[in-house]
Amino acid sequence: MPNNESLDFAGASCPIPISEYPCVLMAHGGGGKLSQHMIRKMFLSQFSSDLLQPLHDGAMFSIDGTRLAFSTDSYVISPIFFPGGTIGELAVNGTVNDLAMCGAAPLYLSAGFILEEGLPMDDLWRIVVSMQRAATRAGISLVTGDTKVVDRGKGDKIFINTSGIGRIAAGIDIHPRRAKPGDKIILSGRIAEHGIAIMSVREGLQFQTELTSDCAPLNGLVQVMLSVCPDIHVLRDPTRGGVASVLNEIAGEARVGMNIHQERIPLSEDVRGACELLGLDPLYVANEGKLLAFVPPEKADRVLMAMRQHEFGTHAVIIGDVTNDHPGIVTMRTTIGGTRVVDMISGEQLPRIC
Amino acid sequence: MPNNESLDFAGASCPIPISEYPCVLMAHGGGGKLSQHMIRKMFLSQFSSDLLQPLHDGAMFSIDGTRLAFSTDSYVISPIFFPGGTIGELAVNGTVNDLAMCGAAPLYLSAGFILEEGLPMDDLWRIVVSMQRAATRAGISLVTGDTKVVDRGKGDKIFINTSGIGRIAAGIDIHPRRAKPGDKIILSGRIAEHGIAIMSVREGLQFQTELTSDCAPLNGLVQVMLSVCPDIHVLRDPTRGGVASVLNEIAGEARVGMNIHQERIPLSEDVRGACELLGLDPLYVANEGKLLAFVPPEKADRVLMAMRQHEFGTHAVIIGDVTNDHPGIVTMRTTIGGTRVVDMISGEQLPRIC
Numbered sequence: 001m002p003n004n005e006s007l008d009f010a011g012a013s014c015p016i017p018i019s020e021y022p023c024v025l026m027a028h029g030g031g032g033k034l035s036q037h038m039i040r041k042m043f044l045s046q047f048s049s050d051l052l053q054p055l056h057d058g059a060m061f062s063i064d065g066t067r068l069a070f071s072t073d074s075y076v077i078s079p080i081f082f083p084g085g086t087i088g089e090l091a092v093n094g095t096v097n098d099l100a101m102c103g104a105a106p107l108y109l110s111a112g113f114i115l116e117e118g119l120p121m122d123d124l125w126r127i128v129v130s131m132q133r134a135a136t137r138a139g140i141s142l143v144t145g146d147t148k149v150v151d152r153g154k155g156d157k158i159f160i161n162t163s164g165i166g167r168i169a170a171g172i173d174i175h176p177r178r179a180k181p182g183d184k185i186i187l188s189g190r191i192a193e194h195g196i197a198i199m200s201v202r203e204g205l206q207f208q209t210e211l212t213s214d215c216a217p218l219n220g221l222v223q224v225m226l227s228v229c230p231d232i233h234v235l236r237d238p239t240r241g242g243v244a245s246v247l248n249e250i251a252g253e254a255r256v257g258m259n260i261h262q263e264r265i266p267l268s269e270d271v272r273g274a275c276e277l278l279g280l281d282p283l284y285v286a287n288e289g290k291l292l293a294f295v296p297p298e299k300a301d302r303v304l305m306a307m308r309q310h311e312f313g314t315h316a317v318i319i320g321d322v323t324n325d326h327p328g329i330v331t332m333r334t335t336i337g338g339t340r341v342v343d344m345i346s347g348e349q350l351p352r353i354c
Numbered sequence: 355m356p357n358n359e360s361l362d363f364a365g366a367s368c369p370i371p372i373s374e375y376p377c378v379l380m381a382h383g384g385g386g387k388l389s390q391h392m393i394r395k396m397f398l399s400q401f402s403s404d405l406l407q408p409l410h411d412g413a414m415f416s417i418d419g420t421r422l423a424f425s426t427d428s429y430v431i432s433p434i435f436f437p438g439g440t441i442g443e444l445a446v447n448g449t450v451n452d453l454a455m456c457g458a459a460p461l462y463l464s465a466g467f468i469l470e471e472g473l474p475m476d477d478l479w480r481i482v483v484s485m486q487r488a489a490t491r492a493g494i495s496l497v498t499g500d501t502k503v504v505d506r507g508k509g510d511k512i513f514i515n516t517s518g519i520g521r522i523a524a525g526i527d528i529h530p531r532r533a534k535p536g537d538k539i540i541l542s543g544r545i546a547e548h549g550i551a552i553m554s555v556r557e558g559l560q561f562q563t564e565l566t567s568d569c570a571p572l573n574g575l576v577q578v579m580l581s582v583c584p585d586i587h588v589l590r591d592p593t594r595g596g597v598a599s600v601l602n603e604i605a606g607e608a609r610v611g612m613n614i615h616q617e618r619i620p621l622s623e624d625v626r627g628a629c630e631l632l633g634l635d636p637l638y639v640a641n642e643g644k645l646l647a648f649v650p651p652e653k654a655d656r657v658l659m660a661m662r663q664h665e666f667g668t669h670a671v672i673i674g675d676v677t678n679d680h681p682g683i684v685t686m687r688t689t690i691g692g693t694r695v696v697d698m699i700s701g702e703q704l705p706r707i708c
Contacts, residue, residue: 014479024473029503039501042479046486047465047496059497061462063521064420072464072517073500108415110426111401112515114468119378125368125396132400142401143413146427146515147393149383150706154510161466161500163426163517167417352504 015041031240031286032345036249056176057098057236060168067168069104071095074161078352080127083197084213087160088127090288090354092134092142093217094239095162100219101235101291103174103226104166106138111145111162116155127158138217140164171230178233179254183322184300186293188221188307189214189315190266191243195285195350196274205277207270216289221312225293228306234294237287239354241345244283246292247330248344258330260320260342284345286353294322369395385594385640386699390603410530411452411590414522421522423458425449428515432706434481437551438567441514442485444642444708447571448593449516450492454573455589455645457528457580458520460492465499465516470509481512492571494518525584532587533608537676538654540647542575542661543568543669544620545597549639549704550628559631561624570643575666579647582660588648591641593708595699598637600646601684602698612684614674614696638699640707648676 016038027034058071073094080087092109099106111131115124135142193214200211218237225232234254238246243265251258267282275282289312295303300318307313320332330342370392381388412425427448434441446463453460465485469478489496547568554565572591579586588608592600597619605612621636629636643666649657654672661667674686684696 014476016475016479021475023475024469024471024478024503026471026503026505029469029501035501039499042482043499043501046482047489047499059462059464061497063422063461063519066418066420068417068519070462070464070498070519072466072498072515074466074468074502074515076468076502076504107417108413108424110413110424110517112426112428112466112517114428114430114513115378115383117378117380121370121375121377122368124378125370128396128400135401143415144424144426145393145397145401147383147389147397148428148430148706148708149378149380150430150510150513151380153507155513156504156508159468159504159509159513161426161428161515161517163464163466163515165417165422165424165519352502354502 015045026351030345032245034346057101060102069099069102069166069168071098072161072163073098074159075354076159076352077198077354078156079201080157082201082213083210085215086127086130087158088131089134090215091160091162092131092138093215093288094354095164096138096140096217096219097237099164099166100222101237102166102168103172103235104168105223106140106164106166106219108143109135109140109162109164111142111160113147114155114159115147115149116157117149117152119157124158134217138219172226174232174235176234176250176253179250179256179294179322180233181256181322181324182297183233183294184297184318185258185260185320185322186295186300186304186307186316187243187265187319188291188313190268190271191287191290192267192271192275192282192285194288195353196271198353199278199350200274205274207274209270211270211274214287214289216312218289218291218312221307221310224306224310225303228302229295229299231299232293232295235291237291239286239288242284242286243292244342245344247342251330252328255327257323257326258320259323260330260332262332262334264317264319266315266317283342286350288354369399380705384699386599388700411455414456423453423456423520423522425452426515426517427452428513429708430513430706431552431708432510433555434477434511436555436567437564439569440481440484441512442481443488444569445514445516446485446488446492447569447642448708449518450494450571450573451591453518453520454576455591456520456522457526457589458522459577460494460518460520460573462497463489463494463516463518465496465514467501468509468513469501469503470511471503471506473511478512488571492573526580528586528589530588530604530607533604533610533648533676534587535610535676535678536651537587537648538651538672539612539614539674539676540649540654540658540670541597541619541673542645542667544622544625545641545644546621546625546629546636546639548642549707550625552707553632553704554628557632559628561628563624565624565628568641568643570666572643572645572666575661575664578660578664579657582656583649583653585653586647586649589645591645593640593642596638596640597646598696599698601696605684606682609681611677611680612674613677614684614686616686616688618671618673620669620671637696640704642708
């Protein structure tokens with residue numbers, strides 16, 4: 001290693017015990033406890049800023065009085081073409097949704113491509129076309145981009161980063177820590193469809209009907225919800241780590257408890273069957289077109305009715321509520337009548353799901 | 355391939371002839387003609403937007419009257435630690451500079467990490483620390499991030515995407531197409547230092563003095579320049595493809611000619627020697643802490659004097675001017691008295707330089 005001022009890290013030793021985790025593991029990218037641990041210890045200790053909200057889907061700030069949301073995500077999903085979408089559509093919808101979960105109207109997107117040498121040009125083309133289609137559907141513009149190429153064997157076909165900017169209207173204040181005892185927890189539709197679609201392709205499983213990803217832009221649904229209830233407390237899309245991990249994150253951030261009801265959680269028969277076959281708990285499986293909303297109880301029915309009128313909210317239901325009891329803990333009344341704690345995922349169930 | 359609505363690309367066939375380039379080549383990421391060709395044919399044909407300015411370093415737009423610049427870049431440099439910097443510092447400074455080249459004051463940055471399983475945790479830590487140091491030095495905040503992990507052999511240690519938002523002050527209008535006949539072309543300092551530092555590490559070369567990358571944030575220098583001349587026409591940092599490629603891009607975009615003088619181009623003796631040894635033309639080698647400015651002739655001396663007072667502009671010089679002759683062509687008066695055309699790089703000279 002050359003002598004180098006910028007490599008002088010005297011006084012700053014790695015906050016993750018080397019004896020415990022000397023190297024990055026797949027599980028550090030799984031969206032569960034290990035991910036959280038690395039993000040908190042490694043990134044938050046350095047990038048300290050009031051704006052850096054690790055448990056929110058984006059940063060929110062004002063420039064000259066204009067309230068903006070800003071979010072970034074890299075997409076490394078494998079396979080890059082899957083039932084219900086492409087890595088390109090996922091990259092557009094994923095960042096659109098992160099902005100929407102801040103209560104923002106998404107406006108502009110960037111796209112950064114890391115291509116592996118040897119990627120068929122026609123695959124790239126189909127991905128680019130699918131991105132433009134997704135952008136049009138979501139009503140946003142791709143305005144800036146970057147392309148890098150890495151040698152064969154140093155990447156995996158294509159990775160895409162999208163970052164986005166959205167505008168937050170006056171009066172909107174959505175944040176995980178605003179979950180309040182009494183709030184109703186609304187889930188917008190059937191869960192686990194994205195993760196199970198990916199797994200079924202990887203495992204070569206066949207079902208009666210094809211399992212397709214729920215990959216979709218949620219900004220339109222959010223606008224409808226905000227129009228009937230500007231005071232939505234929390235919005236989150238349960239991607240990596242699924243519904244269970246997201247509820248746990250919010251419970252921890254807001255220091256509240258939650259009770260949910262297993263029999264209310266919408267799940268298609270095919271996805272239920274696939275989960276049993278694969279030994280997966282659908283509560284931990286990734287979604288790419290669903291959201292969780294925490295709303296004041298007196299507004300819950302209005303929000304629910306509005307959601308059910310929207311193409312991406314037809315199966316919306318109230319799955320539970322927020323409580324003063326057991327802060328930081330999510331419990332679930334099971335279909336057989338018992339109650340169990342729903343913990344956060346520890347490592348990761350499905351690598352490279354997004 | 356499963357039957358899938360989103361994979362139906364009827365009517366849209368790949369605009370890059372498959373017979374010519376069936377697959378992505380390293381050269382498609384080199385910043386030269388092949389990169390340009392792919393970007394124009396592939397991305398611009400789809401992502402058509404007035405805001406998408408392929409030859410600018412970022413997009414510029416207004417939200418509620420606030421003028422903003424937005425830029426993205428992915429960094430895949432190898433090695434990740436090099437004389438004069440780390441991939442993390444490069445990622446911060448690179449996007450800060452892209453915003454500065456739009457005439458914007460950089461404010462907020464995102465960071466998206468793609469980690470290869472097995473990356474030593476301590477390497478990640480040193481990169482994170484170096485990013486925070488670079489952010490502090492540039493006066494910007496890292497406000498949102500994302501971490502993904504890919505399996506061993508499907509990435510290369512670490513790739514970082516940074517995207518950034520900056521504010522553009524009233525009266526600033528910087529754009530490649532504003533290069534005008536008569537403009538003076540100012541180069542902020544010695545060239546080719548980044549590319550040669552990387553190559554010397556890769557090739558194990560030893561020199562009298564260590565060759566270090568010029569990786570630096572240029573937003574402070576740009577502010578100084580704009581304070582003495584708000585009417586700067588063009589700013590660009592000559593990264594991939596070097597000074598020659600950037601001048602060619604601007605000449606093409608503005609449909610003007612340029613004449614530069616070889617003997618005026620600042621170059622250290624060590625870098626000159628390394629270039630000769632490696633058979634590289636310094637005009638095509640990447641810089642990460644230099645800029646080119648096109649300024650009205652009557653303001654050139656004032657801008658130059660202001661630049662020389664700044665730590666990153668001490669060697670600033672006027673290297674040539676813009677002409678009505680030979681639009682789209684850059685010519686150079688050589689040290690031996692001849693004149694030659696300086697073409698754009700075709701493929702790429704140094705892979706994974708940023």
